[in-house]
Amino acid sequence: MSGHSKWSTIKRKKGIADAKRGKIFTKLIREIQTAARIGGGEIDSNPRLRLVVDKSKSANMPKDNILRAIKKGIGGSETEAFEACVYEGYGPAGVAVLVEALTDNKNRTVGEIRHVFTRHGGNLGASGCVAYLFDKKGTIEVDPAAVDSDTLMEAALEAGAEDFVESGESLEVHTAVADLETVKAALEARQIPLLRAEVSMEASTQIELSGDDAASMLKLSDALEDLDDVQNVFANFDISDEEMSLLV
DSSP, X not given: OXXXXXXXXXXXXXXXXXXXXXXXXXXXXXXXXXXXXXXXXXXXXOHHHHHHHHHHHHTTOOHHHHHHHHHHHTSGGGSOOOEEEEEEEEOXXXXXXXXXXXXXXXXXXXXXXXXXXXXXXXEEOOTTSSGGGEEEEEEEEEOTTTSOHHHHHHHHHHHTOSEEEEOSSOEEEEEOGGGHHHHHHHHHHTTOXXXXXXXXXXXXXXXXXXXXXXXXXXXXXXXHHTSTTEEEEEEOEEOOHHHHHHHO
């Protein structure tokens, strides 16, 4: 499982996301506004908006907040415009790190990201230094307690999924980006509850971490995600379940 997915699962189980609900809502509102500004406010005809609205509902964001963000996003010149940026760097033990941000001030954002990398034993790299290690994919995560793995795999592959990954913590379905909505709808039609469905960056190789390197990488990932401008952090590390249990 990718570092991004595993760390997201651990944080959800520990309730860390709930402790930072206000910050999560702020990031989601920014993403909703941007999606609506680019593709319009109709959820059915704007796949990007539909995904982030579903994500917001999963985070228990009130419906009124979602509607206000959409309305602001389609408000034209009155809308605060955020620019999408991608930053690349290295974490402990040479882990490749890809950071997606939405910002209204690139100088501020790059300074904050560089500071976090340096503080946690990594370094910000040049554009393109690690991007070639990642592929954009659709990712759907399902709680293994909610559905039999064979049932999920059959339903996902029948709907056009590319891959199915099973671990003790979660079940993941991977799709081409263009097929994410189709597979998601097919699973929902079978009343399979989904933990998340999103476009993510999947690493082609993994670096196994343990000990101090593992602890430092988790701190780096968490610190990056805690920045207001950062939307997603992807990295090509893996930590065994035994090692993870010692760290959290």
